[in-house]
Structure formats: structure tokens, C-alpha cells
Amino acid sequence: MTITFLSRNLEFPHPGQAGPDGLLAVGGDLTPERLIAAYSRGIFPWYGPGSPILWWSPDPRxxxxxxxxxxxxxxxxxxxxxxxxxxxxxxxxxxxxxxxxxxxxxxxxxxxxxxxxxxxxxxxxxxxxxxxxxxxxxxxxxxxxxxxxxxxxxxxxxxxxxxxxxxxxxxxxxxxxxxxxxxxxxxxxxxxxxxxxxxxxxxxxxxxxxxxxxxxxxxxxxxxxxxxxxxxxxxxxxxxxxxx
CATH class of the missing domain: 3.40.630.70 (Leucyl/phenylalanyl-tRNA-protein transferase, C-terminal domain)
Incomplete structure (x- = not known):
């Protein structure tokens, strides 16, 4: 499993690349543009205080x-x-x-x-x-x-x-x-x-x-x-x- 570290562009890896727990990518930001890009690809953010932004696409859903x-x-x-x-x-x-x-x-x-x-x-x-x-x-x-x-x-x-x-x-x-x-x-x-x-x-x-x-x-x-x-x-x- 390879976790993608997001850059400034809005590209996400394909959800099929997520790990067994559904973790797909790390980093990026929470701008409206990125959130819309994420949700429209079946990806959502979920993380806690002190953590980088974590992006998930679990299977099953x-x-x-x-x-x-x-x-x-x-x-x-x-x-x-x-x-x-x-x-x-x-x-x-x-x-x-x-x-x-x-x-x-x-x-x-x-x-x-x-x-x-x-x-x-x-x-x-x-x-x-x-x-x-x-x-x-x-x-x-x-x-x-x-x-x-x-x-x-x-x-x-x-x-x-x-x-x-x-x-x-x-x-x-x-x-x-x-x-x-x-x-x-x-x-x-x-x-x-x-x-x-x-x-x-x-x-x-x-x-x-x-x-x-x-x-x-x-x-x-x-x-x-x-x-x-x-x-x-x-x-x-x-x-x-x-x-x-």
C-alpha cells in the first residue's frame, strides 16, 4: 500500500488505491474546490487534532x-x-x-x-x-x-x-x-x-x-x-x- 501525499493541485489517486482500512491520501487543504473534488470521487476527510488531513475511501461503503x-x-x-x-x-x-x-x-x-x-x-x-x-x-x-x-x-x-x-x-x-x-x-x-x-x-x-x-x-x-x-x-x- 502506498499513501499519496497531496500537492497543491486538486488531483486525487483513484479510490481503488486506498489501503485495507480505506486510507487513500494525506495532506492538501479543505478549500471548497478540494472538498467538492474529493466527494465527487467518493473520498472524504476524517482526522483528529494534531493530525495532517487524512482522506478516505472505505470498502465496503x-x-x-x-x-x-x-x-x-x-x-x-x-x-x-x-x-x-x-x-x-x-x-x-x-x-x-x-x-x-x-x-x-x-x-x-x-x-x-x-x-x-x-x-x-x-x-x-x-x-x-x-x-x-x-x-x-x-x-x-x-x-x-x-x-x-x-x-x-x-x-x-x-x-x-x-x-x-x-x-x-x-x-x-x-x-x-x-x-x-x-x-x-x-x-x-x-x-x-x-x-x-x-x-x-x-x-x-x-x-x-x-x-x-x-x-x-x-x-x-x-x-x-x-x-x-x-x-x-x-x-x-x-x-x-x-x-x-
């Missing part, structure tokens, strides 16, 4: 097809109760700030270093990064954020301060994706949490093929998402799937 989202019975009751008010792109900076503060198992809670937060906020101002927020009693209770390139959504992180808030935001993100014609959400790495919601592992080759289908579509590249509702009486059918 976890993805969620929005129409395959599984909603547990207990969450259906929450959705149907109208407990949370849902918005999109109304509190992106707060969402990413709370995501950065999460303490994760294995000591990986600090991967959202300040320069990465600033980079995603720049992409949000460009209309490329988006958030879905769940509010409870007027306070931000949970949310999820990621990047939209063409018809692919790259999920980055989620948080909750009130139980079921991030799960509710995920359900509505999938509903937005269906309404806008997105092919899939990239979940990057496999977690039991996302597997429970219907995400599935696919090969890197399959992921890159789907990415190729969707990345050249320009929907949502420069627009703010506009979505706001109080899901009172939001009926979830017995099969636990969310329709468009």
Missing part, C-alpha cells in the same frame, strides 16, 4: 437508499405524535457545533476539528452543505448535516439533545431526498445505528458507479433547502417506510 429507510415502531409513535417541529437549513452552524461536541465510543469525538467546521460552513453558504433540524419546545433538540452533490447526499454527522430528535431528523431528511429525487445517502462507515435504519453495505465499485450516475446532476448545488413542518399526525404505514 455504507449507503442508505431513501425509500428503504426502516422506521422502528417506537419511532413511528413519536413521528405521529408531533413532538418535534422540523426545519431545514435554519440552524446549520448550531447543528455542526453540537455534532462536534458529541463524545463517541472509541475516543473519536474530536474529528470535527475547527478548520473542518469552518470548511463545511463555507460549503453551506455556497448552498452545497445542508442541515435538517428537530426542535422541541422552541429549542434545538437534534439534527443531521451533510453535503449534496448532484443526486447524492453525503451524510456527515448527527446529534440529539432530546431522545429521538436525531432519528426524526433522519426520517425527514429521507423524505426530502425522495421528494427531490436523490439516489442515495452515503453513510461513509458502517455503524449498527444506521444498519438498524435500513442502511446497507455495498462495494466501493458499486458506490462509485452510483456516484457517477448522480454527481453530474446539479440540483441543490446552489440553493437553500426550504422545509418546515410540525409532523403532527404524520402517519407512518405498518411497513415502516416513508413515502414521497
Amino acid at each position: 455504507l449507503v442508505l437508499f431513501p425509500g428503504s429507510l426502516h422506521i422502528p415502531r417506537s419511532l413511528r409513535r413519536v413521528l405521529n405524535s408531533g413532538k418535534f417541529t422540523i426545519t431545514a437549513d435554519q440552524a446549520f452552524e448550531k447543528v455542526i457545533e453540537y455534532c462536534a461536541g458529541i463524545k463517541r465510543a472509541g475516543g473519536h469525538g474530536t474529528w470535527l476539528v475547527p478548520e473542518m467546521i469552518s470548511a463545511y460552513i463555507r460549503l453551506h453558504h455556497m448552498g452545497i452543505a445542508h442541515s435538517v433540524e428537530a426542535w422541541h419546545r422552541g429549542q434545538l433538540a437534534g439534527g443531521i448535516y451533510g453535503l449534496a452533490l448532484g443526486s447524492i447526499f453525503f451524510g456527515e454527522s448527527m446529534f440529539y439533545r432530546v431522545p429521538d430528535a436525531s432519528k426524526t431528523a433522519l426520517v425527514y431528511l429521507c423524505r426530502i431526498m425522495q421528494n427531490k429525487g436523490y439516489l442515495l445517502m452515503d453513510c461513509q462507515q458502517t455503524t449498527r445505528h444506521m444498519l438498524r435504519f435500513g442502511a446497507q453495505e455495498v462495494s466501493r465499485a458499486f458506490f462509485l458507479e452510483e456516484l457517477g450516475k448522480g454527481k453530474n446532476q446539479t440540483r441543490d448545488r446552489t440553493e437553500k433547502w426550504d422545509f418546515s413542518c410540525n409532523p403532527s399526525g404524520f402517519f407512518i404505514p405498518e411497513n415502516g417506510r416513508v413515502g414521497a
Whole structure:
């Protein structure tokens, strides 16, 4: 395995050159141009404080097809109760700030270093990064954020301060994706949490093929998402799937 050290140009090695753990390249920067170049090739940054920028393309890759989202019975009751008010792109900076503060198992809670937060906020101002927020009693209770390139959504992180808030935001993100014609959400790495919601592992080759289908579509590249509702009486059918 040979790790590529990036220069000032935006060229990345082919994802197939990544090591067994998915590490592909080191260095570079977090300019919008480089981040767009990376994500459009199925590559994402992930590193901690004091580390150089590390670029990854794991195999297998976890993805969620929005129409395959599984909603547990207990969450259906929450959705149907109208407990949370849902918005999109109304509190992106707060969402990413709370995501950065999460303490994760294995000591990986600090991967959202300040320069990465600033980079995603720049992409949000460009209309490329988006958030879905769940509010409870007027306070931000949970949310999820990621990047939209063409018809692919790259999920980055989620948080909750009130139980079921991030799960509710995920359900509505999938509903937005269906309404806008997105092919899939990239979940990057496999977690039991996302597997429970219907995400599935696919090969890197399959992921890159789907990415190729969707990345050249320009929907949502420069627009703010506009979505706001109080899901009172939001009926979830017995099969636990969310329709468009």
C-alpha cells in the first residue's frame, strides 16, 4: 500500500488505491474546490487534532437508499405524535457545533476539528452543505448535516439533545431526498445505528458507479433547502417506510 501525499493541485489517486482500512491520501487543504473534488470521487476527510488531513475511501461503503429507510415502531409513535417541529437549513452552524461536541465510543469525538467546521460552513453558504433540524419546545433538540452533490447526499454527522430528535431528523431528511429525487445517502462507515435504519453495505465499485450516475446532476448545488413542518399526525404505514 502506498499513501499519496497531496500537492497543491486538486488531483486525487483513484479510490481503488486506498489501503485495507480505506486510507487513500494525506495532506492538501479543505478549500471548497478540494472538498467538492474529493466527494465527487467518493473520498472524504476524517482526522483528529494534531493530525495532517487524512482522506478516505472505505470498502465496503455504507449507503442508505431513501425509500428503504426502516422506521422502528417506537419511532413511528413519536413521528405521529408531533413532538418535534422540523426545519431545514435554519440552524446549520448550531447543528455542526453540537455534532462536534458529541463524545463517541472509541475516543473519536474530536474529528470535527475547527478548520473542518469552518470548511463545511463555507460549503453551506455556497448552498452545497445542508442541515435538517428537530426542535422541541422552541429549542434545538437534534439534527443531521451533510453535503449534496448532484443526486447524492453525503451524510456527515448527527446529534440529539432530546431522545429521538436525531432519528426524526433522519426520517425527514429521507423524505426530502425522495421528494427531490436523490439516489442515495452515503453513510461513509458502517455503524449498527444506521444498519438498524435500513442502511446497507455495498462495494466501493458499486458506490462509485452510483456516484457517477448522480454527481453530474446539479440540483441543490446552489440553493437553500426550504422545509418546515410540525409532523403532527404524520402517519407512518405498518411497513415502516416513508413515502414521497
